Amino acid sequence: MSLARIRTGVKGLDPIIGGGIPVGSMVLVSGPPGTGKTLLALQFVTAAVKAGHTAVYVCFEQGPQELKEQAEQFGWNAQKMERDGSLVFLHMWAHDFDEVTTKLVRLTKQTGKKPDIIVMDSITSVALNHTDTRELIHAAIKRLKEMGFTGIVTSELLEGQDGYSRDGVSEFVADGVIILQAKSLGRGTERTLTVKKLRRTQVDCDIHTLEIGKSGFSVL
Numbered sequence: 001m002s003l004a005r006i007r008t009g010v011k012g013l014d015p016i017i018g019g020g021i022p023v024g025s026m027v028l029v030s031g032p033p034g035t036g037k038t039l040l041a042l043q044f045v046t047a048a049v050k051a052g053h054t055a056v057y058v059c060f061e062q063g064p065q066e067l068k069e070q071a072e073q074f075g076w077n078a079q080k081m082e083r084d085g086s087l088v089f090l091h092m093w094a095h096d097f098d099e100v101t102t103k104l105v106r107l108t109k110q111t112g113k114k115p116d117i118i119v120m121d122s123i124t125s126v127a128l129n130h131t132d133t134r135e136l137i138h139a140a141i142k143r144l145k146e147m148g149f150t151g152i153v154t155s156e157l158l159e160g161q162d163g164y165s166r167d168g169v170s171e172f173v174a175d176g177v178i179i180l181q182a183k184s185l186g187r188g189t190e191r192t193l194t195v196k197k198l199r200r201t202q203v204d205c206d207i208h209t210l211e212i213g214k215s216g217f218s219v220l
């Protein structure tokens with residue numbers, strides 16, 4: 001039986017993950033600052049909306065205006081999607097996951113339509129100021145899956161840190177893990193993307209070169 005998948009919209013990425021993110025899966029996109037976690041999440045979410053899905057982008061540090069401006073730079077019309085109601089930005093101030101779920105439930109009641117795609121950027125922010133970080137993150141990712149979402153959670157990764165996320169637990173709870181890295185070279189930046197795991201999928205785990213072009217990321 002073939003599994004329903006949501007295409008990421010990133011050229012070259014879908015073929016190495018079996019065609020896209022399996023419906024109902026949450027993928028962790030982790031990497032040090034500036035490696036492109038937000039960009040990848042935006043590219044995915046706008047491609048999914050273009051393909052007919054309804055999405056919600058939960059953001060913390062970077063507000064909706066900044067995110068929309070970033071999207072416009074690559075021709076992803078997030079502004080229009082927001083106006084149409086097919087893309088909703090939830091800007092959270094409190095680092096409280098219960099508040100995120102409350103808002104998601106309220107959103108569904110208000111619009112009468114439950115979004116099926118979610119981005120949480122970042123999961124590190126959700127756990128800020130909490131002492132039981134691991135438990136909280138475990139519960140948060142599990143809850144998003146129970147709510148029927150397919151999507152991406154981003155996580156910070158400190159340079160040289162062991163494991164795949166700052167909290168050390170997201171990579172076990174998430175169905176998939178994608179690691180982004182960037183290395184400064186004399187003339188520019190060498191970016192890479194590595195798929196570490198994706199459940200129910202045969203993946204290509206090589207280290208791939210990641211390029212930023214006029215229409216966003218492509219995986220070579």
Ligand SMILES: Nc1ncnc2c1ncn2[C@@H]1O[C@H](COP(=O)(O)OP(=O)(O)OP(=O)(O)O)[C@@H](O)[C@H]1O
Pocket residue numbers: 031032033034035036037038039040073074156212
């Ligand atoms: N229009 C553009 N053209 C080329 N490169 C761009 C453009 N916009 C952003 N970038 C680059 O994309 C990279 C990715 O930025 P992004 O904000 O997605 O990283 P991040 O991993 O989310 O960082 P943080 O951990 O700080 O949230 C940055 O290094 C930035 O220089």
Ligand SMILES: [Mg+2]
Pocket residue numbers: 037038039121
């Ligand atoms: Mg970011």
